[in-house]
Every structure is written in structure tokens, then in C-alpha cells.
Amino acid sequence: MRSYDEYCAIAKSLDVVGDRWTLLIVRELALRGGCRYTDLRNGLPGIASNLLAERLRELEHAGVIAREDAPPPIATTLFRLTARGEQLRPVLEDLIRWGLPLMTEQKPGDAVRSHWLVWALELMLTDRRPDASPVTVELQAGDEPIVIETRDGTIHTRLGRADSADATLTGPPRPILGLLLGLIQPGDAKANGIDYQGDPAILDRIGAETTPPPS
């Protein structure tokens, strides 16, 4: 990107991460840890190969990411956030919070990756009964299953399957998010294509921290 040529901290930041695709590359590395070129490509549907290569070069030069030769049995290059790159997490978290109300619209062509939803769910959900015994919910909403767990009264989310889920939600991502956010009533869940297995009371316990305004 061409520099803004301003002596301003915001402009200087955007000189580094303001390019198209750049923050989404940081997102991928923040969510998934070390990634191969191919992993990044899969997590950034639509990016041109030359652009990905160029952005990675620029980010490395700026000290945001580092290249790393994986240990012998793997024999590939891994891209990883540096300490400086990790410090971009607050920016990404604020963008998630700001973007959540926009998740009520899902365009037909929108790509879906479960790992994009994991961070958002952890930021927005809260355990309304922190002293009760922990619960586990499994979501089947994207390309991979997601687990929501309560631990010490706080919510933790991760990709993967649960050993024993207290509830399982299966369906398209948008209604599932709407149900968890309280925008869809549990009674309307089935009408929105959601299959619910388990104790319905869990939905009351795990809910949105602050109900987002209806746009």
C-alpha cells in the first residue's frame, strides 16, 4: 500500500496492516497458529496466489510474522505471528465486536469456516450461572464442529468434538448464531432448520453478553 505520509499513529498502523487481505491473514494466524501457505490459502477463499505471497513478504518485512522451517518429518514452511503480530489481537477483537451485528445478514455466496466463528462466540457468550456445574455444547454449523464449554464460570470455545456434549446444535450458521444471540426464540429454532439435541435450559444459561441492537 502506498503510505498515507501522515505523522499519526493510526495512519502508521494502516500503512502496515491497512492493505486489502492483510488483516485477514493476521486473523488466520491468530486463530490457527502456525500455518502453511496452503492452509492460509484455504482460510482466505478468493485471494490471488501472487497477492498472498506478496502480503506475506510485506508482513515479514514489517516484523508482524516470521517464517519458520518446520521440524524434519514435515519439511514445509510455517508462517507464524511474532510478538509484535500477537499485539494485533485487540484490534481483531474490536473488529469482531463491531462486526457482530453485521452477522445477521449472510449473503448466499458467503464462504463459511468454523474457525472464524470460534473467536466471535468466545467473545460474545457468557455463562449466566457461573456456579452451576460446567456444561458442554457442540455445534455442527460450518465445515468443522465447534465445542462450547464453561470452565470456572467463563466460556471457552474451540474447534473439535466434545467427548460428551450436554447439547448439540445442528444447522446453518446464521440461525445457530441467531439462536445463541437471542435473536431467534428457541421455539422458532426448528423452523429455521436447527436440530436441537439435549437440555433446552442450556440456551438460557449460555447467551449473548449484550444483545446487539437489531441493526
Next chain:
Amino acid sequence: MRSYDEYCAIAKSLDVVGDRWTLLIVRELALRGGCRYTDLRNGLPGIASNLLAERLRELEHAGVIAREDAPPPIATTLFRLTARGEQLRPVLEDLIRWGLPLMTEQKPGDAVRSHWLVWALELMLTDRRPDASPVTVELQAGDEPIVIETRDGTIHTRLGRADSADATLTGPPRPILGLLLGLIQPGDAKANGIDYQGDPAILDRIGAETTPPPS
């Protein structure tokens, strides 16, 4: 900007504010409140006129800003952040924090506006002796004077002049910032073109919250 077409809160946010210049327009409105087209133009040196008009249209359509007809004696249009736009402040604050270490380099062609520095100073400075009587420092560093004041143990900054400053710093922006951040020793201030009037002990009292790593 072309949509990323991803069902991801970060991508949805960037679909709205990821365009070139867009976040800097929000910065101007966040820092200065209601602005005329001409004010925005002055605060965004280098932006093409058609781009500013186009971005303003997009931001209005996205509900981030609103147009407002100023009261009769002024007879002009004011652009203002909506409540939704105000919620972008955390994003801008994180970008300021992340970009601060980059302020150690000031390219020769970099434009300087005092109001860009005001927010950064408020975020990074702290009053190390909150119980002592309040102090006022005036900076003559950019196109407008800046006032730094302690109030109830917290730092407040604003554009303007102080009625009675306990100290006044005059000089180029970068060394002044370096002095306040502790990257330049008070003894080296004069060698960096800084003129200091007042009690030098104030520099010990008002300092950087966390010393940024030397790049």
C-alpha cells in the same frame, strides 16, 4: 470495496471500513466532532476529492456517519459519527497503541496535524503522582498548540492554549514525543531542537504508561 464474501465478523467489518481512507475519515470525525467537507479534506492531506465524496456516501449508507444541516447562521453541511460510528473508537484506540512504536520514524514528507497527536498522548501518558496538585503542560509541536493537563490523577489532552502553563515544550513533533515517551533524555532535549520552559520535574511526573520497545 469489493466484499470479501466471508461469513466472518472481521471480514464483515472490513467490508465496511476496510477501504483506503475510510478509517482515517472516521478518525477525523472522532477527533474533531462534526466536520465540514473542507475540514475533512484538510485533515486528510492527499485524498482525492472524488474519493472523499464517495467514501462519505458509503459511510452514510452503512450507518456510520450522518449528514446534518448546520443551524442557520452557518449554512453548511456537517458530517458526524452516528452511535454506530462512535463504537469504532476502540478499534482506533487499539490502532493508536499498536502504531505508537512506529512514531519513532518520521519521514521527511510526513504531514503533521496536532489533533492527530492529542488522542495518542492521552492514551499513552500517565500521571505518576496522582495525589500532587494538578499541572498543565503546553506543547508547541504541530500546526496548533496542545495542552496536557492532570485532573483527578488522570491525563487529559486537548487542542488549544493553556491559561497558565507550568511548562511549555516547543520543537519538532518527533523529539517532543520522544521526550515524553522517555526515549530521549531531558538532557538531550536541547540537542534535539526542543526548547523547554518551566519545571523539569514535570517530565518525571508525566510519562509513558509503558515504555514501548525500541522497535
Next chain:
DNA sequence: CAGCATCCGCTTTGATACTG
């Protein structure tokens, strides 16, 4: 003067194909 719209050359991006 404030608030744009138009035109044009240049740069960046997107889509695809190809390579060590």
C-alpha cells in the same frame, strides 16, 4: 467558497496458468 462530478494516466487487484 463549499461540495461535489468528470476525465485520464497510473497502480493495485483478481483470475488463471505455469514452475522448481
Next chain:
DNA sequence: CAGTATCAAAGCGGATGCTG
């Protein structure tokens, strides 16, 4: 797997002109 190469299309920057 991890990129380069190529080229058309879109976006941007700078200048200028128009309208209330």
C-alpha cells in the same frame, strides 16, 4: 507445496471544471 508470471479489470491520485 510454495510460490512466479501474465494480463485484464478495477481502484486510486491528481487535475480541472461545474453548480448553488
